Amino acid sequence: MTFFKKPKKLLEQKNTVNEDNIKGSGPSSQSNIDTNSPSEQDDTINQNQSIDDLLKSIEKSFSSSEDLMTHWIEMPADKSKVALIFLDSIIDKQKLQDLILNPLFELDKGIDLHTFEQVINIDFRKQTDFSKIQELLLQSYTLIFTKDTNCFFSVFTPVKTERDIAEPDNEAVIRGSHEGFIESMSTNIALIRKRLKSPKLVVKYLKVGKETHTNIAMLYMSDIANPEVLHEIEGRITSIEADAVMTPGNIEESIEDKTFSLFPQTLSTERPDRVAANLMEGRVALLYDSSPTVNLAPVNFFVFYQTPDDYNKRWMLGSFYRMIRLFSFYIAIGLPAFYIAIVSFHYEVIPSALILLMKSSLENIPYPPLFEALVMELTIELIREAAIRLPTRIGSTIAIVGGLVIGDAVVKAGLISNLMIIVVATTAIAAYTVPSNEMSLAVRLLRFPFMVAAATFGFLGIVFGLILMFFHLCRLYSFGTPYFAPLAPFKIGDLKDTIIRLPFFKMNSRPSDINPIKKDEDNHTRKWEKS
């Protein structure tokens, strides 16, 4: 189950060396250790030390942390003493007992640790690289030192701190798989592999963070994903130089094309089915240690508006709801701005039948519309922020207090017009229909500049805002692929799964914006019709 590359070459070398001194105990064998250049390490964890010294120096390197435990046990075979060292807090002692100690004592007395390594357990390894001691300990390994100071043994005994696989709260679907990623990378990879049982699914491990040693797994389909994109992503990740890379957000920000853009350039999701589907389109998935979030790249704007639900609906319904979602984008960024522009610049466009109604609702409002809108929009953001931090039960109270009480009272008090409440509420709902949280946040923030523009220049302000926004989308790239594809550049064939969703058997080619190697998708699912 381990996902660390075995230092094969070293191991083989050492095996031949150790052949003759299997029983060669004693601290005196200092002659054949110069390969490991002891002077490299300053904190003196070297193999030319007696076992006691070694243990001490390890303890020292951990600043005498009290969860570093050392156990001496006596081997049944030759009665020699071996030392077990581990970080008490992150290992599973039961596992240690079951995997090592019990078999070791139950088996034939003649057995020693070397043969044990070769025959018994895959999690039991002989290690010779003493510089890795710290790292192994930190990765939930238990280390066993014998008197032979040339090598030591490691057992992978992680404590199981994973939660169960559950549906992600913010990406729930009505029909379809209800599995979601959890904080364990190996489980997450397993979830994806379960869906893509293909030898072409490649997993590549990368590591960033000098202190945190965060593991990143890069998943892609070797026969679909574009090697240039792969190279680009890998290059960007390996170039990260930082002490601590704590969250996926850190990595996202380090590798995305433009940090000064509101639009997310990687898609984060917690749904294995979404990841699997995107992998099949030729995208790359980035999985992180102890994070349920998986990032997909390269993406385009419309990927954020797709949800697995679309594919479980009948295709016309799927298309309809996708169009609703895209329409909600315009409502979310434009509606308050449009309203402000109308009531403070161009009320001529209001139809005659409505004008008196609107006027009477606005008549006694003391504030200008921009101020009105800003106050209400910020109030909604406040409610949202408060509701996230609070447990669910109190959260609903906040929603009631915020939504009903404030909304109603503010109108009654004559501070805000009831039309503005309608506008703000519609906008809020529209912003939350975006399936991706990042995009939803971006959209919610975008409407503020639009509101200001509308309040200063009316329709003209909105138009210039939209021009700037769309131009920005046109010149934005996600790992070298155009972000606003397939609209800019326009590819009519790729519209089939962006603005609408055509039936499954029509999707015979992959989106071309990410330049997959294999373009055909081979969805000939209705062959029975022709016979």
Added chain:
Amino acid sequence: MNSSHTITHRQLFFVIVQSQIGVGVLSLPYTLFAKAKTDGWISLLLAGLFIQVSILAIWKLCELYPKQTIFDFMPKIVGTKLGVVLNALFVVHLFSVCVVILILYNSIVSKWIFFQTPRLVVILILALTCVYCITCTAREIARFLMLVSPLLLVLFFFVAYAYSDVHLLYAFPVGAAGIKTILSGSTDALISLLGFDTALVFIAYTQGKSNSKLKAISYASLCVTLFYCFVTFTTYIFFNPVEIEIVPEPVLYMLKAFSFKILERTDLIFLSIWIVFVTTSLISYFFFTAKGVQKLLKLNHHKSAAPYVGIICALIASIPGSKLDVQLWSKLIGMSALCCSALFPIFLLLIAIIRKRKEKGAVST
């Protein structure tokens, strides 16, 4: 030229369409009517034919010097020193075109919606938006211009709605103005069809066969001519010939009276969409100008020239105040633009051909 900056010939089509449709569309029927009366739309069609000649010349030039903009091949045609001078003059011409676009945009906007907003502010918001838009490669510009092209259909439908109340008889009798006046009207029409000259820089970025490039530009100019013709004809049968003389922006005026159940004053909506077309044509011209400035000052990237181009144009454009000033400026610059954009490429081509002949002759003897 970097291969990642290229555009397809389909994108070239939209670039030319978007550069051609601009400020002119609103007042074109009025300017044409001033000379050719109700036969203005015929002048327009003739003008469309004339610019085909210029387009052919431009295309041929770009074919002779592939992957080069006009600023690159100008010195090669007329010699290095004269080339620099002509390049500089051409940049001045481009500046003046940008300025006139800004002036006309401001005059319409300040007449229809922004009565009190200072000129400079109205002009600056457009100029700065365009500056942002040209700080990238030709490819992204082409993508954007293609993206907003569907808005043309919206304009088309708005104008087509006028057919609910037209008097077809106003267009008759056809040809009453006489061939001479119709011909003289087509010079005015030519000015509003300018924009195809941006091909001088955009062809250099276009990949593909030479023929398909010519097709793209020709079809673009054909589409624009037909669209303008449709707009002009519609206004001519909507307004009485006597009335159109006092309505400088007939298209907007026509829409002002229309109302739908959910929206009234469609002219405001139309105006907002029209702004997009002004922006796109200004983007192409700004890009053209910035490329010229880059060549002249030997800059690394046209990006660094962009803000200066924008701000200088905006400042100059905010000088003329009264309506008469605006008319004078736009007339002068219109005529000079006509010479530089439509006639100059033809002369340039002639010189280039003669040169090539001579060179060939020199080689063979």
Added chain:
Amino acid sequence: MRRVKLISLFSSLLLLTGCWDQTQLNETKLVRAAGFDYLKNGKIRNTASIPQSVNMDAGTGQVNNQIFYAVGNTTRQSRIKLDQKVSEKVDASKNLIVILGEKAARKDIYHILDVFYRDPKSALNARIAVAKGSASDVLSGRFEETETSIGIGTYLNESIRSAEDASIVPVENIQTICPVMFDPGQDFGIPYLVPEKNAVSVNGVAVFHGYRMVGTIHGAQGVLYTLLTGKQKNRSMSITKKISNKHKDKILNYVSIRVKKNKRTFNVNVSPDDKISAHIKLTMNVVITEYPRDNLTSKKKIKKIEQALSKSLTKDANNVLKKLQGMNSDAFGVGRKLIAFHNPTWKKLDWNKEYPNIDYTASIKVKVIGHGIIE
């Protein structure tokens, strides 16, 4: 760094801008109906209806119909004076209807309407009508319906709209009459309002020649007028016609029809000796909506009714044309046809003098295509 500079430049621009052209909806007074009269001293009286909502709860508040008057030398001056009388800024961009007093209409109406055509914010889609007597009487009258509806503007607008639907008056607004007003070869007609005790009735069509009103066409003739314009192709217009005198019971002499389809062919001919003749031919498909005598079973009966209707309607139509010729109003555009197709003749003519004397006829052919759900 450049990007940061650019962004900060943009944002500072936004902050710097005041709100130059803002006109807040709640800081304006919307004129919903405007009336214009000439006073005896030659000044213009502007009557404006500005509805004010009384209670603003739930949108369906009551409306207080406020009427303001102002007198000035021109339309604009009177508007400015009006503005001085009203607390907030007066705005006419949502005007629904313009009413001209008959006296004003008989003078040059373009002088009054110039403001509407010139102002970029004005409502060109407002309806326009002529009132019998003075416009201020119509606007300031307290009618039964205005008590419950939202203001006199909406009331008048709706009643003209329903008249348009019934084809009693042609569909026109300030903009649509403008090109025709300028046209030397065509004239127009707009609704004619008559204030009565409790209501305003849309009584007929006020017919114009050039910029001046020259007369009216009342009642049923108004329907024929709109039919003859040939514009309202698919409206439902109802006519009740007397088709015989045989029956003692008077009601049995009448038939009511609704026009389903109305097709106009309009021919203008110039004979070699420059004699102008114009002929309008209408083909109407109608549905019988009332005919108490019944017995519409036989083809012959229907034919008979068709003939009787055709004859009677043709007579009426010719009367309308005569009347128009008498008023020298070329409402259907004979002159326009001449300009378009007989331009040389047109150039020789003095149309104002020629028009009353041309040979101008109409014929109407009625075809019954239905008769309700009983025979």
